[in-house]
Each structure stands twice: as structure tokens, then as C-alpha cells.
Amino acid sequence: MKRSETQRYIELLKRRVASLRVTGKELRECRESFTRMDLEAIREHISYQKSLCAEIRALDDELGVLRRQLAAAAGLEPEGMSVAGFVGLFDADSALQLRQVMDALAVTQKAVRRLNRVYSGLLKRSRRSINVLINVMANYIGIYSPSPGRSAWSFPWQAGM
Amino acid sequence: MSDLFGSLSIAVRSLLAQEGAVSVTANNISNINTPGYSRQIPILTEAPPLDTGQISIGNGVEFNGVQSVRDNVLELRIDQETQQQNQLQSYVNSMNQVQSLFNDTEGSGLSDAINTFFNSFETLSDDPTSSSYRQAVISAGQDLASAFQQTGQQLSSIQQGVDQEVSQTVDEINSDTTQLAGLNQQIASLQGNTEQAGMLEDQQYSVLNSLSQLVDVAVTDSGSGSLTITTTNGVPLVAGAQSFALSTAANPSTGFQDIFSQGTDVTSTFTGGQLAGLLEARDQAIPSALSNLDNLASGIINSVNTLNQRGYDLNGDKGGDFFQPVVHPSPGSNAGAAENMAVAITDPSQIAASSDGTQGDNANALALADIQNQAVVNGETATDFYSNLVSTVGNDVSSATDEQEAVGLVLTQLQNQRSDISGVSLDEEAANLIQYQRAYEAAADVVSTIDQLTDTMIQTISAAT
Numbered sequence: 001m002k003r004s005e006t007q008r009y010i011e012l013l014k015r016r017v018a019s020l021r022v023t024g025k026e027l028r029e030c031r032e033s034f035t036r037m038d039l040e041a042i043r044e045h046i047s048y049q050k051s052l053c054a055e056i057r058a059l060d061d062e063l064g065v066l067r068r069q070l071a072a073a074a075g076l077e078p079e080g081m082s083v084a085g086f087v088g089l090f091d092a093d094s095a096l097q098l099r100q101v102m103d104a105l106a107v108t109q110k111a112v113r114r115l116n117r118v119y120s121g122l123l124k125r126s127r128r129s130i131n132v133l134i135n136v137m138a139n140y141i142g143i144y145s146p147s148p149g150r151s152a153w154s155f156p157w158q159a160g161m
Numbered sequence: 162m163s164d165l166f167g168s169l170s171i172a173v174r175s176l177l178a179q180e181g182a183v184s185v186t187a188n189n190i191s192n193i194n195t196p197g198y199s200r201q202i203p204i205l206t207e208a209p210p211l212d213t214g215q216i217s218i219g220n221g222v223e224f225n226g227v228q229s230v231r232d233n234v235l236e237l238r239i240d241q242e243t244q245q246q247n248q249l250q251s252y253v254n255s256m257n258q259v260q261s262l263f264n265d266t267e268g269s270g271l272s273d274a275i276n277t278f279f280n281s282f283e284t285l286s287d288d289p290t291s292s293s294y295r296q297a298v299i300s301a302g303q304d305l306a307s308a309f310q311q312t313g314q315q316l317s318s319i320q321q322g323v324d325q326e327v328s329q330t331v332d333e334i335n336s337d338t339t340q341l342a343g344l345n346q347q348i349a350s351l352q353g354n355t356e357q358a359g360m361l362e363d364q365q366y367s368v369l370n371s372l373s374q375l376v377d378v379a380v381t382d383s384g385s386g387s388l389t390i391t392t393t394n395g396v397p398l399v400a401g402a403q404s405f406a407l408s409t410a411a412n413p414s415t416g417f418q419d420i421f422s423q424g425t426d427v428t429s430t431f432t433g434g435q436l437a438g439l440l441e442a443r444d445q446a447i448p449s450a451l452s453n454l455d456n457l458a459s460g461i462i463n464s465v466n467t468l469n470q471r472g473y474d475l476n477g478d479k480g481g482d483f484f485q486p487v488v489h490p491s492p493g494s495n496a497g498a499a500e501n502m503a504v505a506i507t508d509p510s511q512i513a514a515s516s517d518g519t520q521g522d523n524a525n526a527l528a529l530a531d532i533q534n535q536a537v538v539n540g541e542t543a544t545d546f547y548s549n550l551v552s553t554v555g556n557d558v559s560s561a562t563d564e565q566e567a568v569g570l571v572l573t574q575l576q577n578q579r580s581d582i583s584g585v586s587l588d589e590e591a592a593n594l595i596q597y598q599r600a601y602e603a604a605a606d607v608v609s610t611i612d613q614l615t616d617t618m619i620q621t622i623s624a625a626t
Contacts, residue, residue, distance in 0.1 A: 124567075125568065129574075
């Protein structure tokens with residue numbers, strides 16, 4: 001097994017951990033913007049979150065390709081290969097590093113998953129607030145419609161209604 | 162045309178109006194840190210004009226009281242989320258106690274006790290005639306029974322604690338609804354005194370907020386500020402000046418308090434607030450954990466007894482029950498199996514380690530040890546079933562905690578919005594104060610000018626006469 005390939009794999013995993021940590025930080029900051037209803041900040045956060053997700057997806061693709069290459073080089077079938085089997089492809093030093101990064105990844109993923117659950121709960125409930133406002137508006141919109149009696153002549157400011 | 166005295170009257174009314182507005186501003190500023198206070202605005206209206214026949218002349222300003230600034234839609238959402246938050250909080254508080262019972266290090270140690278018990282049979286298989294190994298099996302069995310008993314008893318104790326909280330919560334609900342009925346009556350009797358009504362409405366919203374923490378409520382303004390309050394499923398709580406108290410009575414079959422409204426059992430109708438969270442924990446989550454624990458105990462008891470009966474003891478006699486058999490209170494129910502689990506034998510020689518009656522045979526001891534690898538309840542091994550039970554409780558608490566956090570954030574969001582609308586802004590009040598002060602000074606100038614004009618007029622008239 002080429003050491004450069006295994007090191008590259010570990011490096012990509014480290015970048016994935018780092019990106020996930022930034023995503024977690026972003027989710028925390030974005031929910032603060034949500035509680036302040038700072039729409040401009042929310043827009044910026046969401047845009048950044050999108051780019052982070054794209055980055056993580058790109059890393060996943062690259063990791064997938066590399067995993068298949070590493071397995072093929074060892075003459076193994078990449079599909080259905082166990083974690084232990086995959087770690088076994090690395091030399092002792094790299095295997096230790098890989099395990100450490102995978103542990104960090106598991107912890108970070110768990111934290112981000114939790115933050116994401118809370119965030120989606122926040123969005124769901126904010127949506128409910130908006131729905132309540134829409135229902136109230138729908139209920140009262142009739143009051144502000146032009147009355148039929150006034151249709152013969154209208155005030156200038158009613159033109160757009 | 163208005164005369165000088167008419168103009169003086171307009172100026173004096175203006176002075177009084179600006180004075181009233183300054184009082185409102187002062188009241189707002191002094192209540193800046195009062196929880197639940199909604200800022201007030203003075204209602205200044207144009208006084209009815211003097212109609213002199215052909216033309217109408219303006220007649221100044223009138224101070225028509227104050228109005229609290231409040232967004233009812235926002236208040237509704239705050240109430241909804243408050244109900245959710247308190248439901249989740251009371252549920253999580255109760256279930257945290259349940260979760261700690263199943264904690265491997267701080268809990269009852271059930272997982273270790275299960276493993277130790279089955280491992281003791283494996284050790285016995287090394288030397289089936291060893292009295293110390295046999296004694297170790299009985300001790301491990303007693304430890305296992307004790308762990309099940311303790312877990313079952315503690316679960317029941319948590320359930321009873323939650324039941325007491327249900328009664329306390331119902332008392333608090335009744336106290337709030339009585340207060341709200343009293344406030345309804347006071348507001349209705351004010352008949353247009355907007356300033357005092359505003360203060361009472363603030364109190365009304367404060368008590369309503371407290372009630373929303375306890376139970377799900379649906380509020381209808383029945384006119385003149387009087388609120389009709391029911392639960393979301395229609396249980397009446399307050400109508401005008403009347404409150405409808407909830408009562409509790411022990412259920413004969415469970416022993417726990419059921420909740421009644423005017424003679425009807427409404428226990429299962431609550432959907433939010435602290436009460437719903439407590440009822441969910443008491444009537445669903447804890448019974449589910451208790452039932453799973455009973456099923457696990459029953460599965461182990463039955464499997465161990467069945468195999469012990471198949472083997473032969475140290476004296477070559479047919480084996481009997483190792484544990485006291487499960488007493489089923491009703492067909493298919495294992496209720497009480499955990500709390501009543503006990504080892505049936507006291508004599509170590511009665512352990513049926515042999516499968517053929519010979520003293521050195523260990524086949525049945527190995528079979529007994531192998532129970533830990535076999536399905537004993539719901540097609541799962543004892544360890545897997547217990548792990549699933551622990552993870553179900555853990556996931557349940559974890560998802561409720563996450564939801565609680567999300568609700569907390571939404572509440573902060575809504576309270577921020579409420580603060581924007583109803584909260585007192587010192588900057589805004591300072592600007593208003595300057596505006597009213599200027600208007601007051603201008604009105605005072607008008608009074609002074611009219612005074613001078615009147616003086617001039619009197620001097621002119623005096624000179625002429």
C-alpha cells in the first residue's frame with residue numbers, strides 16, 4: 001500500500017472533520033440570527049452552509065474514489081468491506097492516525113446531527129409562526145378589500161389594490 | 162369665531178392632554194423592567210369642533226385615556242410554545258430520573274447483574290460439584306433478582322412522584338383560573354376606563370402565561386376584555402367571572418390520580434403544558450419501561466426455570482424452579498415480575514447442573530449459561546433486549562431534549578418580537594417626552610399670550626369707560 005495514498009485519505013478525513021466543525025459552528029450562529037430575526041444574517045449563513053455542504057460532498061466523493069483505489073490495490077472488493085478490514089489496509093502508524101481521525105469524526109458527526117435536529121425544530125416552529133400570521137391575514141383580508149359600494153370611484157391610493 | 166376664553170379653554174385642554182401623555186411616558190419608563198408589562202400609548206383625539214352654522218372651528222385636543230400595545234397573534238404563539246416547552250420540560254425531568262436508573266455506572270447495574278448471573282453458570286460448568294461455585298450461582302441469582310426488584314421499585318417510585326406532581330399542577334391550574342375569572346369580572350366592571358383596563362389586561366396576560374405553562378389553553382376574547390378559556394380539547398376553565406375547577410380522584414385500578422372536569426374524566430385530553438408532560442411520563446413512558454422490565458424478568462425466569470427443571474441436581478434428583486415462578490395478574494401480563502423476582506432455592510445442591518443425573522456432568526450448567534446467547538423475550542437475547550430498552554429511553558429523552566432546545570429558541574425569537582412591539586424603548590420614550598414637553602410649552606405660551614391679550618382688552622375697556 002502506498003503511504004502517500006493512505007496519508008492522503010487521512011488528510012481528506014481531517015478536512016471533513018474540520019468542515020463539519022465549521023458547519024456545527026455555523027448552525028449555532030445561524031440559530032442566533034433566527035432568534036433575532038436578522039434576515040440578512042440568516043441569508044448569509046444559509047449561503048455559507050450551502051457552500052460547506054458542497055465542500056463536504058466533494059470530500060466524500062474524493063474519499064470514496066480513494067477508498068476504492070486502496071481496496072483495489074490490496075485486491076479486495078471495496079463494497080461491503082468492514083471498517084476493521086479497511087483499517088487493516090493501513091500500516092500501523094497510519095492505522096492509529098486513521099482510528100483517531102475516525103473517532104473525532106464520529107464525535108463531530110454526532111454533535112452536528114444533534115445541532116441539525118434542533119435547527120430543523122427551530123425552522124419548523126418558525127414556519128408555524130408564519131403560518132399563524134398567514135391564517136390571520138387570510139381571515140382579515142376581506143376587511144381591507146375595496147367595498148363594492150366604492151367601486152364606482154376610488155381613492156388614488158387604492159389603485160394598486 | 163372662537164373668543165379669547167374659547168382659545169384659553171383649548172390651550173388648557175392641550176396642557177392637560179400633554180400632561181396626561183407625559184404621565185403615560187413616565188409610567189412606561191418606570192415599568193421598563195417589569196415582566197409582562199406592555200408599553201402604553203396615550204390616546205389623544207381631536208375635540209369635537211365648534212359648529213357655528215356655516216363653518217366649523219377646531220376645538221383642540223382631548224386626552225381619552227391610554228392603550229396597551231399588544232399583538233394578540235404574537236401572544237397566541239408565545240402561549241403555544243410556552244405550553245410545548247413546559248410539556249417537554251416536565252417530561253424530560255421525569256424521564257431523566259428513569260434514564261439514570263438504566264445508567265451502567267450510576268444506575269441499578271442490571272446489565273452487569275445479567276452477565277454475572279449467566280457467567281456464574283459457566284464457571285459452575287468447570288466443576289459442577291463445587292459447592293462454592295454453586296453458592297456463587299445462587300448469590301448471582303439473588304443479585305440479579307435484587308437488581309430487577311430495585312429497578313422496578315424505583316420506576317414505581319418515580320411514577321408515584323410524578324403522580325403527586327400531577328395533583329400539585331391541578332391545584333396550580335385551579336388557582337390561576339380563579340384569578341383569571343376575578344380579573345374578567347374586574348375588567349368587565351370598568352366599562353371604558355382604558356387606563357385601569359390596560360393594567361388589568363397586563364395582569365390577565367401574566368396569569369394566562371402562567372396557566373399556559375401548566376396546561377394547553379385556547380383563549381377567546383368574549384368582548385370587553387373578558388376572556389373565555391378552555392383547553393385545546395374543549396375542557397372549560399374560565400367563562401366570564403366563573404372558573405371551572407379541575408378535580409382529582411384516585412383511579413381504582415392504577416391508584417394514580419385521574420383528572421375530572423365537572424364529573425367527566427378528562428385525564429387523556431391534555432395536549433400541552435406541564436400537566437401533559439407529567440401525564441405522558443406517568444401513563445405512557447414509565448409504564449412502557451416498567452412493562453419491558455417485567456417482560457425481561459419474566460423471560461429470564463421462565464428460561465432459567467425451564468432448563469433447571471430439565472436437569473438433575475447434585476443429589477441426582479430432577480431439578481425444580483430456580484426462581485419463584487412469575488404470577489400473571491391477567492393472561493399475557495407479566496406485571497410485577499421484576500419487583501417480585503426472587504430465587505426459589507436456598508440449597509446450592511438443588512442447582513440442576515447435570516443433564517443425566519451424574520454428579521460430574523456439566524451439560525445442563527452449560528445450557529443454562531448459554532441462555533444469555535438465546536432469545537428469551539420478543540425474539541431477543543436478554544442483553545440485547547435490555548440494551549434496546551436503555552437506548553429507547555435514552556433516545557426518547559434525547560429527542561425530547563433537542564425539541565425542548567428548539568422550542569426555547571423559538572420562544573426567545575417570539576419574545577424578542579414581543580419586546581419590539583410591547584416592550585418599552587427608552588430612546589423612544591425620551592423622544593416622546595421631548596415632544597410632549599414642547600407641546601406643553603407651546604400650550605403654556607398660548608395661555609400666556611391669551612392672558613396678555615385679556616389684560617390688554619381689560620385695560621382698553623377700562624380706558625374707554
